Amino acid sequence: MKKTTCDYSKLTSFILRVALAVPFLFAAIDATLQPEAWIGFMPLFFRNLLPEALLLVAFSLHQAGLTFWLLSGWKTKEAAVFAALTLLIITAANITVLEIVFRDIGLLLAAVALGVLHLKK
């Protein structure tokens, strides 16, 4: 095998982007396949505002869009900010079930790390 000069920041960025994109994509698909398992995580305020089915579809589309944005590598810093904000809202809205969403805090920090990694020097 040839030896390569390896830039680990690119690999780190790639791993962080995949680490964030995959859970978003899974959540979007699973919420579409079995909405009854996910609607409970939607804040009551939004559930009173919009039909539950529409709310889940809209949020799934948001997450799917975020997935492809993260994977595209285009404006990664901005994608990381959007991902962090999404995870912050998910965590804050479901803080009463911390035993379920505590790992989202780790994902949130991963999004922050991705943003920091892409800050211009």
Next chain:
Amino acid sequence: MSTVFTASFMTLAIAGIVDAGYLVWKHYKNNAKPLVCPLDHDCSTVTESKWSHIFFFRNEVLGLLFYASMLAAGIIVFLAPEFILLKILIKLAAGGGLLFSLFLIWVQIYKIKDYCFYCMLSALITLLLFMNSLLL
């Protein structure tokens, strides 16, 4: 429980489509920039080698078709969970895909003596797809 595994199966299939799709897009797009490898490696040694065509098709095109058919099968499994024959076919297809991936890894190590990041990633996705197919 099965629906969760259908969702994870579809997630992996889409990940595979993105991976193979990126390689197809880069190959067929005119004046495309070189592949962006997270390891800063020259993937074209592998992707443009004489082993890039098997069964008259480019490997990434075969991969794209494979992942797209897995996604379509996952959707059908969700819509018709009683379709047992399809679940068996998915397991066989995913197993075949895994064997093909192992063959391509062997080619990279012993024939080309180089590697491609996206090809290795595709092999990992296929392995996970196969494991997931056993849970459908």
